[in-house]
Amino acid sequence: MAKINVLSTDGSVKESLELKDEVFGIEPSEASVHAVVVMQLANKRQGTHSTLTRAEVSGGGKKPWRQKGTGRARVGSSRNPVWRKGGVAFGPKPRDYSYSLPKKVKRLAMKSVLSDKVANEELIVVDSFNFKEPKTKEMKNVLANLKAGRTALIVTLDKENNVIASASNLQGVTTTFTGSVNVYDMVRHASLIATKEAVLKLEEVLLDA
Structure with missing residues (x-):
């Protein structure tokens, strides 16, 4: 099992957390990660482009x-x-670009990204974010204490409005929660900052899959 330090928001080590190799220690599958990222980008497309055919022009x-x-x-x-x-x-017409992949592929991609983050020391586990009110300056200080990368994805167990509001004005910082975290967001951010509860929840979900 891999071990990772759980930090306080001031950057000090609070405890050590053991991570299951089945989720955080596998050999990353680049093919599955690529397939899932392409799928997510395709699903984001609106597909509202339209041109007039000879039957529609005046x-x-x-x-x-x-x-x-x-x-x-x-x-x-x-x-x-x-x-x-x-x-x-033969001009473009409105169409739906979305499609889906097998659950096994999506789960493998998630495990692959998490394992890669651990291997490259890009996963930062925080005990908790205790924001009594939205404070952008406080969030900026926390990210500096945690030595986060140029871009960071913050993952909490549930939606935390004060955390979201505190990070909303910081360039390159995105917030999400365990029920909404996805491969594309994790790949495009240099650092993955997750609360201890969020990490344990992701581990539980991916182990049961």
Whole structure:
């Protein structure tokens, strides 16, 4: 089992926590992580892009000129895609880009990222965040005490409004909770800062999976 220090918000070591190798010590699967990240980015796409086909642009009722004898190219409608202000041929239309992957792949990706964070010392476990009120300056000091990276993802057990509000104005800092944490957010942040309760909950969920 891997051991990791549980820190206080002032940066001091409070205790040691043992992490299960089945979740935090596996050989990372780059393929599963890549597949899940691509899926999440695809699911974020709105798919609202739309162009007008020749059936939807205005005009075009009458044939512009007779078929033969004018010396010009034959044409049947001013809505022809070749013409200026004509319809768009094979243009994008609204569509749903979302899809899903097997649960085993998603769980493997989650374990892979967590294991990689532990191996590279990018997982910081905090005893708790005791914010009585939203304080951006206090959160900034906490991140400095924890020696967080340039970007950080803060994970709490449940939604904590004071933590969210305290970090909302800090560039590169994102907050979430165990029920909403995902692979893409963990990958794109240099540091993963999680409360002890959140780490134990993630371990419990991924072990049962």
